[in-house]
Amino acid sequence: MENLDLKVQDLYLKYFGGYLGVDMVSFETNDSIAILGKSMSGKTSLLRCIAGLEKYEGIITSNAQNLAFTFDLNSLKKNKSAKDNIAYPLVLRKETNIDDKVLNIAKRFKIQDILDLPISKLTDAEKRLVILSRTFVRDADLYLLDDPLKDVENREEYFKILMDVIKDKKVIYATTNVDEALSFKNILCMAYKKAIGFGTKEEILLRPKTIDVLKLFGDIKTVNIELKKDGDKYYIEYENIKYDVKAPISDIYLNREVVFVLDDKKPKLDMYFDKSTEYIISRA
DSSP states (O other), X not given: OOSOOEXXXXXXXXXXXXXXXXXXXXXXXXXXXXXEEOTTSSHHHHHHHHTTOSOOEEEEEESOOSEEEOOOGGGSOXXXXXXXXXXXXXXXXXXXXXXXXXXXXXXXXXXXXXXXXXXXXXXHHHXXXXXXXXXXXXXXXXXXXXXXXXXXXXXXXXXXXXXXXXXXXXXXXXXXXXXXXXXXXXXXXXXXXXEEEEEOHHHHHHSOSBHHHHHHTSOOOEEXXXXXXXXXXXXXXXXXXXXXXXOOSOGGGTTSEEEEXXXXXXXXXXXXXETTTOBBOOOO
């Protein structure tokens, strides 16, 4: 597919029993993206909604009609060989040259030597590569990849292989790995089942909505400091040094502790957050 048109608006999913899956997520894209978030952040639920596997509230529109999804390890048929599992979507569609297609994709993921083994004899890493091979053995408009290299040994090596496989395809790549996410032009950041940032890395980090956005990209150090005002100027005092800061949205933060990011052991003066909500206050 040359041009992807995917729009997600106010997506909300609550599973049976009250477990929240996705909480009012909105974004749109015309190209491949990465979804970056820690475990339980809502990545899988979002992908499942896009794949049409869940009954959700909100709106999803897309010109991608033929989707391929990387299901979890339990989706593999344990009594079948790796070859049979990879071939399954081709058999369903009654395609031709199935053996050749299975062998070709297996070679790309370097698992041609285990094709005749039953799934029950494979390691979790090998099973992940079988799932990837099954996903890409057929053509699709959009590939939904849910942490596809989890459990895979030599992850960096296989990520390079995967990036070569998808170079001419449209994918949504969900991952906990920052380096992998940064290989995509645009990144959707997720935390607490919400979308907390979307755009290029530079756009996201220049104007993060919350501290959680920064935490996704690496360890950060923060400090709580009381915000003060002298005349029409705001300032803080940190380690006996006075710093002028840019104006916050409202004076309601005066004489209260707000959260500053430390940059080279000094407060970052154009980026500080409400202590109670951790939402950004400054808009530099």
